[in-house]
Structures are given as structure tokens and as C-alpha cells.
Amino acid sequence: MTTRWSSDYNAIEIRDFDAHRMAIDYSGCIVMLAGRKKYGLVEIYKSSNILFPRTCKYEIKALEWNPTYHNQQLCALSQNTQLQLLSLKNSVSLSSSIRFCTHTRAILDINWHASDPNILASSSMDSYVNIWDIRDNSRPALSLSAIIPALRVRWNHLNKHLIATAHGGEVKIWDQRKAANPIHYITAHLSNIHCLDWSYTNENQLVTCSQDCTVKFFEINNRKKAKNILNTVTPVWSAKYTPFGDGILIVLVPPEKRVDNNLILWNLGSINSPVHTFVGHSDTILEFQWMRNNEDKTSEYEFITWSKDQTMRLWHIMSFLQEMPLDYIEKSSEDNLDNDQNSSTSETSDASIDALNETDNVNFDNEGQDGSFCVSASEDSYNTEKNEEPIVNLYQEFLSLNVGSEIFIEQKDPDRRILIALVKVNNNSITIHMTFPLDYPLNVEPQFQITKTTYDASMKNKIHKILYDSAIKQVSKNLTCVQFCLRELVVSLRKSRISFSESQFSEDDKKMYSQSPSHYERTSTYLSNQDTYNIIQHNTMGLKFCNNGALLWFNSPLKRKSDFFPSISLQKIDSANNTPLQKLQPYWFSNKNSPTDGSSRSSKIYRKDKPIVSIYDVSSLFPINKDLASKYELDVSNVFSTCLKNAWITNGFKRKDLVQTWTLAAYACNTKCNVKKKVTSSIDQINNWRNHPFTIHMIDSLIAHYAGHSDYQTAALLCCVFNPNPALKNIEQDRTPTPVYTRSNSLSEGFTFSRGQEESTECYEISDQGLLLEDSDSQKNMYYDVYKKIYMDVLDNLGLLDQQTSVKQFLKQQTQKNSVFFYNFVVDCLQCYNSVKVGYCLPCQKFNLKCTLCDSTVRGAAHVCLKCGHGGHANHLIRWFSKEPLCAVGCGCYCSFETMSLLYIKRCDTKED
């Protein structure tokens, strides 16, 4: 358990010095302090201080002495965007030696390399972490880029290549040798990390501490979750490993007005309770640092702290704290306890409450009624924590209340057992009046009364319920509940802001909300609260194929050379086709790449921090060619000439392989043999090809070959040319209009081509003009349809819609299916019962479509019910059906409903296609 005593043995007070940064040098004698108006040197053992005034309006954000013997005179400090090295001469004067000015925004943190005297890392708001070699100040030796600026940067104490950076709640581990990307990525905390430190004993271990009141220990090779978590009641300002043993020293961000006891030493072997609390400072501790008192090896470890109370304190860790096993410390602390108790003032007892509250599993032992109590420091306290209920009286609970910025305690009176709290969330406020029954918190919850609120009644009930539920939850375990309840309330109120409808907020609120610049901040705090444990590090580069065959590459480059062009090596995917290899390049912007403006571009646009998106035209990788697609002919009335034309087209694109294919195809279906007369001897042969039993197989295998090599273009076209739809062919030959027929008063069932029996005759008919693949093999037909569909998809992507439609005509399946949607309304003449097309019967000289409402002839816009066939002038019908559901004739048909349902079903069918 915790022991506390004041063990500093040297306190230096420096009045009227607003220093907020402190650094101690290699020797451990000289401390540099930096404030807004002054900075200066303090020699610890001589108590002499030399102060210099500062004129720069920027604060010194970071300050660090070089930790190596070799460069021990150097001190690095940063103000705004500038990194400056000061050199100490004769322990009295500082001379500015080097300035680094590459950062574009304020520098947030700096850190010297642990072993290399010339290496320094700095992180800045501009999101870069630069690593400098101080011998070359013109540019950083290395620049690490992250999305979010690094608040902290730390070199590994043992491994000279590793560096850790903290970005908000995340930690990135970088290896100098592979600086392009972090080698590890840890989503460590829910809110900002205040400090991180590497272990002195294991190069893979690091500790982080954060605003979210936790200290977490990580093993970088097993980075998915923290190895150990230390929970505290207040945010942790700083945490550093001890240079000895396996310990850690943390500084807590003090709760208001009680600031003296936030420096705590823990043993990592047992992080259930702190080993030691260092008491002395009367205000917030701003900085602490271990001293490297290397001259005196035998001495105990020391560290130095600088606090807002303008004193610097030197503490030493007594050897028993360093070396003794834990239980020994327990005992010794118990011995010390008496001292502590005797000398305890009310202030220190407050402090001990706080110290005890550090962890949830610390036990209280309430002795007596006067508010003073002691620590039960028995060894078995670890084991008994579950059996022993921590009962705290109201006085203690009120004292230890630690609420967020949204909650204001207006009144707390432990004697009258009341507490009044004001909660302000999102421009709404609520005042809660709590009264505590005597038995509280032993399974008795406090009474809540909401006295004043800007929320409406329903919200008020909700709030009451939240308070009541959370109180019950706590007191059922005999735990105190005030803090828990209030925090739960704030969390749920914040959430309601985001997820509930806006209606619950008044207009004024909305206005304020939309105008307030803090809106985004607020949301971002909200966001930072989410559990970021398992969120992957998102891609900063990627490569993906887009629909139209383009390859999209994006990258958010980390560090690039001034001129940077990724080069592409490429091998033809399908070597079976002898397509010439085309250059792989992005298909736009190429016009801007003329050599004349090349130089200006590289200097101007190629800023290293700009993400790139580039698009490669990888159509050369694939056998489908857009230009060919737009040129290919698909005239099946003369297959032979179509094939020849296509051969000619491919020749224009220097695709010799395809020229051969198409020529071969042309010969295969040649009927008249009027092509190349010069090879007279082989004319007969050519002539005979058509009738050769293998010709059909040849075309089949050609199609299979191209399909097998993903050349669906050629495959689909061959399919189309050699296996046209008999129906389509039929139509084109006969030049008959679409043979769809309906009767006037009944709905067409559509038209389906029956192919079964007629097929043979049609085949025969068509084969006069060319050669037909067998149509009987349905399996093969399905394949052919698939090729056509793929090709259609590609054409669709390429925007070649005409071509797509012409291929679509050849789909076998589609014809059957599509016929369902063929509607042709035909009106029967009322006299002669012949169907008329234009609504006018020539022989009878009569208009046939009569409006059912006005009984006059319809010449303009007409509307007809698909079910009953009644209809008339569109505007008449619109008026009728706006009031009536039934047909005007009285046939009992719900016209609008029936028509709609019919059409709707059809539309669903269309979708499937």
C-alpha cells in the first residue's frame, strides 16, 4: 500500500519565474528552465541561477539537454516552428549555435537520441516528425509523416532504430531504417496521450499515459492490447519508467485545489497499488526528469521536479524502495505509517484519500468519525478486496468527488446529507438535488430531484431514470454513487445530442449549435471517446480495378524525393494473344506532361505532402479493345462479308492474330467463292470448307479459345455472327414488324418465339447465307450467352450503348424473356372487328377509340385500363380516377389499381434482367 512521506532533500525556490519547461543536463548539475518572459540556468548544487530575458512572443514548447557525454553542452529548444540548439559555455553563458527551420507549423515535442549524440527528433503540428542530424541543419535526415501531428516523440532507450510517436490516442512505432511507414500501430487510448516512455530494460516495452485516466503498458510485438492497465481517478500527466528495477513514476493531473500528492511510484510487479507517493509540492507538478548523476555510481537514484509553485525539488529514491521486494516495502511503509498519522494534517489526510482513490481496488478502512483514517497496509489486502466492502462516509465521498468539466457542484453538505449539482451539456443545464438517507450507500440509493432544467418533461423523466438506474447499480454493490451517477448522466446527455432527433432542442439551441465553432470540437471529443481499440489503420494507398478496365492507384506518400515517378514493369497477362504491348500510363494528364513545363511542375506541384491519385489505362492488359468494339460490324444478313469487314478492321489496329481469325471465319462460311481468284487451285477446297464436317467444330473451338483467354470480345462476336437468333434472322429477312398481337379488350400475354419445331427449317433457310452453329446444344448456348453478356457489360461500361444493344439482340435467353414485355395495343374496329392500328378503321371510315366518359372519339392522349380495356381521354380519366376507384363503365374493374399491379410485376421482371 501507499506510503507517503516527504523525502525531497533539496528544494530550490525561484520566485517570479513563470517557467513551464525544465530540462536537466547530462551531468545532473545544470537545469535549464524556460518560461514566457525569461529563461535561465540553475545550478543545483550551487543554488546559483542565471536568468535571461526573452523577447520572442512564442513560448518555448519543448526543451531538452543532450543526454550523451559527447554533446552534453548542447541544449535543444523549440519555439513555434523553429528548433534551436544552444551551447553552454563555462557553465554560465549560452550561445545559440544552430537553428533548424523546416517545420511549417509549431513544434510540439523534441527528443534527443538516447545514444547517438548528433540525432534529434522533433514533431510538429504540420504532422511530420523530423529526425535531424545536427551536423547538417539544412534539412532533416529523415522525415516521418503521419496523418495526425505527434504530441510526443520518444526514442527507444535500447534499440537505436526505434522511435515512438503519440498521435492523439494512438501510438506509432517507427523504425529509422524503414521510415516510410510505422512498423507498429497501437490504438492505445481513448483520448490524448500526455506522455510516453520506453522501458530501460526491455526494448519492446513502452508505457503511455493519457487524459482518459489510464496508464497502459504495451509490448510492441503484441500490440493488439495493453499488457497491463493502470486505472487512476484523474488524467495522467506524465509517466516514466524508472531507470532501476521494474517501476514507473507517474504524475497525475491534479483535481482542483488538491495538488500536493500526485507524484506516485509504482512497482510493475504488482500494479495493484502504488509503492510510494512523493509529497512536497504545493502546486501542480509541471515536469519531472530522472537525473543522470553518472559521476557518482554509488549514489541513489534521483529525480528532479519543477512545479507551478515555483520550486524545484530534488528527490531521491531510497535504496530500499529500489531494491527491496514488494512485501518488504509494505512492511516498511507500515512502520512509516505511524509517523504519517501523527503528523497528518487535514490536508494530508485529504491527500491520502486521493492516493487511495488512485485505484478502484484500494481498500478503505474507516476508523472513527472524525474523518481521519489510516491505511490498512496488510499484505493480504490484495486478496481481501472482494470480501471487504469499501464503505466510505459521505464526508469522504464528497471530498473525493472528481467530476468533469460539465458538472459543477453548487453545494455539498455532508452534515445535512445533501448535494446540489449543476450539469451543463450542450447548452442545456440541469440542477440536481440529491439527498442521502442514513443507510446510504448500503443498498440504499439517494433521492434525486431535478429542480431546474432546460430540458422538457420527457427528457426530465429520462434523466431521472438514468440517475436512478446508475445509483441502484452502484449501491447494490454497496458502493458510493454520486460521481458515477453524474458521469453516466453526462455521457448519456452527450449521446442524446448526437443520436436523438434534433426536435428536442429549441431553435436557439440549434442556432447556437450550428454557429458555434466549438461544434466540431465537441463532436470530436465525443468521437475520441469511442473505443478505438480495434480500428484498423486505414489504407493510405491502394490499387483497384475500376469498372471500365482502368486501374486506379492512390497513395498518400510519406516522404518522397523531389521528383518521384513510380515506374511500372508489365508483362502481358495473356501471352496467347500477340497484341503489341502498350505503354502503361495514366490516361489523362498526359497532355500536360510536355517536357517544357516538366521542370516547373516538379518543383511546384510535387509537394511531398500531397496525396496522389493516378489512373492507369490497363486495357492493354486485357484483350478487349474499346476502339475495336466501336468499329466491329454485326450484320448477320451477310455473314461472309461481315467477317471480311471485321478482318479488315482488325488489320487497321495491327492485330494480325485477329485478322487471321476473321479471315478464317469468312472462308469458313464462304458460299459464293468470289474472293481470291488467284489461288484457283484451292478454290474448291475453300468452297468445300463450308460443308466440311469440321468447320463447325473449328468455329466452336475458336470461340472456346478466345473465351479461355478472356477475350470475350472476339468470342462473343463470333458467337453472334455464327449463331444468330433464328427469330431475329427471321424478322430481318421478312421485314415484318414485330409479330405481336393483342386483342382490344384483353391483355396480351406477350409473344414467345417457339423455336422447337421450326428450328430445322430456319436453320436450313439461313444456312443459305452462311454457316450456322448447331442450335440444339443448350449447354453451349448458355455459354455463348454468357460470353455475350460479359461483352455487353463491358460495352456498357465503356459507354458504347449502340454496340451493346446490337449484341443484346443475339441473346437467346433474353429473347424469350423479353417478349413478355412486348406490348402492342390494338384496337378492334367496332363494326368490322378487324384490328386497326392507328385508331382509325379505313374500310369503315371510323375512329374506333371512344372515351368511356364523354363518349366522343379520342384522337389525342388516351389511356386504357390494361385489365378491362376501357379508357378514353387521359385528362378525363385522371379526373375520374382522382375520385373514383372503379371503372366508369361499371364493369367493376379497379382500373388504376389493376393497371398498376400489372405494370409493377413487369417492372420487377425487368429488373432481373
Add this chain to the structure above:
Amino acid sequence: MNMVPMTGLILNEHEGEVHDAELDYYGQRLATCSSDKTIKVYSINNGNKTLLANIKGHHGPVWQICWSHPVSGHLLASCSYDKRVVVWKESNDWFNIFEFTHESSVNAVAWAPHQHGTILASASSDGSIGVHVFNKEWSSKSFSAHHNGCNTVAWAPYKELLFGSDQTDFGKKLVLASGGCDNLVKIWTVENDQWVQVGEINCHTDWVRHVDWTCTIGDNRQLIASCSEDKTVVVSHSDDYSKWSSVRMHMFEGRVWTVSWSKIGNVLAVSAETNKVSLWKEKTIGHWVSCSEIDDTKVVED
């Protein structure tokens, strides 16, 4: 092998890192999303690009975007660290027409094949997958998929005909694959209005980052490529959706970030952490070879 220097780059105007970029269906518009909380839409006609829109509205980095098929009206779906999935529609300006809030950061969005209708899937770090259907109005359903976080989703391609299979409607089913922090790829389908797991690919040893699904033409194998933090890319194939056999395609030097199938030819594009991108092609079944490489590390002076 031919080395071709790349001669042009598109520099993006985003303030932060670009996390995703996609061309629309006709390849005329490019959308990019970034850590700077915005989505930018460019027109890329006529050899140059013009910024059409800068869509603001997310409160956190935007992780992924996805264009829908034109039949749904060129919708743009985006997902962000702010836990939201948003569907944007253009009418003069871009408007947010649908929004869904997950419990945690949303890592991926994907539109289902358009034949199924307007359906969007989203994967979130809270471990759930949300399926959002537009049928006159939006309705959402979410189910828990990977207990400690879901990183990616991909839909099965729509196939009208699957030969050699007795079930004719097989390729028309709504099926999706998801990858998550439990190192698994899971296959889901709808049964009785509920999403149920029908298959599982368990061959990664670390978080699965990205999956992509394609279907070969001809022999109709379902192919799922998955990449993971364990530096491997695994290609799994199946004839139904339940039994998957996997082949480890390659072990890369760094974590593999994305995999993407080409629309035709089954070429797989892989990008890995070390700025390496490469294209892969199956030579014989189960045997993959790299057929091209875009090498970032080579620096060619201008």
C-alpha cells in the same frame, strides 16, 4: 518484362491522406475520400480533371467510398470514423439522403450487385455489418459478424446462370463476405429474412483487412481474395458458398492493404504496406504468378 516509367500523376487537393478513390460506372467521375473529412468528386473527361464537388458532412476521416450502379442513380456511399454510413445523391449539390450510425467507426461500405436492387452493406469496428435496403424507403438491418471488429465487406457477384449446379437461383442469391479482427472471413446469406453465416475461411493469422469476390467465367468458381495484417494474400474458391478451399497466394514483405479483382480476366491487384503494388494472375488452378509490378521505390529523374 518491360519497364515503363509512369509519366503522369494526379495530385490530389486533399489536406489529409487519401483513404480511397473510385471511378464511377462509366469511368467519367472520380471520387476520393480523405482524412480531412471530405469527399471530392472530379470529372475526368477530356484528358483533364475538374473538381465537381467537395462534399463535407462527415465529422471524422472518411475511410471508404463506393459508387452505385447507374440504375440506382449514381449514388455515392461513404463511411467514416464518425460512426456513420452516409449515402449521397447529386442534384445540383450533393445531398445526404440516408444515414446510419454504427456503434463505432465504420470501415467499409459496398453496394450489392445492382440486380438485387439498391442495397448497401457497411462494416463497423463494433463488429457488426449493416445492410441497408432502399425499396421506396430505406430500411436497415444490422447483425453482429465479427465480435471484435469488422474491417471489410464484399458482395458475391450476381450470376444469372451457374452451370453444373442444380440450383438455378444459386447465383442470384444475396451473399456477402466479411473480414474482421477475429482473423476470419465469413460468408453470409439471407435466410428467412435473417442473415446467417454459411461459410468461413480460416487461414489468416492476423486481422483481415480487405476481401474481394469474383466469379470465374466458364467453370464458375467463386473466388474470394483476402488480405491480412499477417502479410499474406489468400485466394479461396468454392463451388457453393459453404465449403471453401484456400490457397495462400503469396507472402508479402509488409502488411497487405487491399486486393481487387479485375472485372474480366480474373487479375488480382494487390497493394501492400511497403508501397508495393502488383498484379497477379492464376496460371494453373491454385498457382498464382505475378504478371506485373508497379514499383514505387524506383526513382526516375524527370
